Amino acid sequence: MPVDQSQPTLRQKQLLKELRGCCDEMSGQQLHRALQDSPYAMGLATVYRNLRQLQQRGLVRCRHLPTGEALYAPVERDLHHLTCVDCGQTLPIEHCPLHNLNIPKEQSHDFQLIFHTLEFFGLCESCQKGQKLP
Amino acid sequence: MPVDQSQPTLRQKQLLKELRGCCDEMSGQQLHRALQDSPYAMGLATVYRNLRQLQQRGLVRCRHLPTGEALYAPVERDLHHLTCVDCGQTLPIEHCPLHNLNIPKEQSHDFQLIFHTLEFFGLCESCQKGQKLP
């Protein structure tokens, strides 16, 4: 049986709506804060529990900043990024060079693919100049 | 000026050697433990401090598990992975479909590229069957 296709719960729909309303991606903490003042406020634990389920349902994607912080976005938004290994700033790359990329079947290990992340790392312009750690 | 080209320090060389000796990738904690019994033992903080510098020198690459744990490998080893969003197991993918991938200049934001990560996420076979969270 594939990804869980049943209806997302109410809370999950609210999270998804918030993510879709945002132009890029949000962390668990941000989502928690963003909903705090709305009628849809929910505890931090609940945010994380549901984000995990949204991922497993194939509705949300996730990547990690160099800090280890996780950022979430709707799966259909295929964003990729450019991150500075020095200062940590991260910029979106539009027009992913790998639209609809797949893995050769021999290597799929029978996984059911949900999404992929493609991230580039390097030094941003100012860190190339500064060249000294912050 | 590009990536810091000066000689890596002694400690950095030791870390690099350890990484090169390993067949896949290692976390900061693993590196710390691995060196513990050798004549090259060093504190955990030192491990992390030098791993960051190795990254900035363009010698080491890094990716994050869904748990947020960071895994390091030599840059020249272009590994990519397949990770289960349910149980978290992660398998290496050989023969990266994107060898020597680059970003179109217009999108490079003048970054000096060091490495990229390409990670696939999905459900592994057993999690597809179980379908219930652990």
Added chain:
DNA sequence: TTTACTGCAAAGCATTTGCAGGGCG
């Protein structure tokens, strides 16, 4: 002596977990 690097221990912080309470069939 000035600078760079280290160890240790103490934070820091995002995330997870335990557990009791509430909603709903």
Added chain:
DNA sequence: CGCCCTGCAAATGCTTTGCAGTAAA
């Protein structure tokens, strides 16, 4: 009643930072 989901607070675990000592230049 039993199940699922939630909030809260405590615990986890990786990583970073502060600081004083030490080695190098």
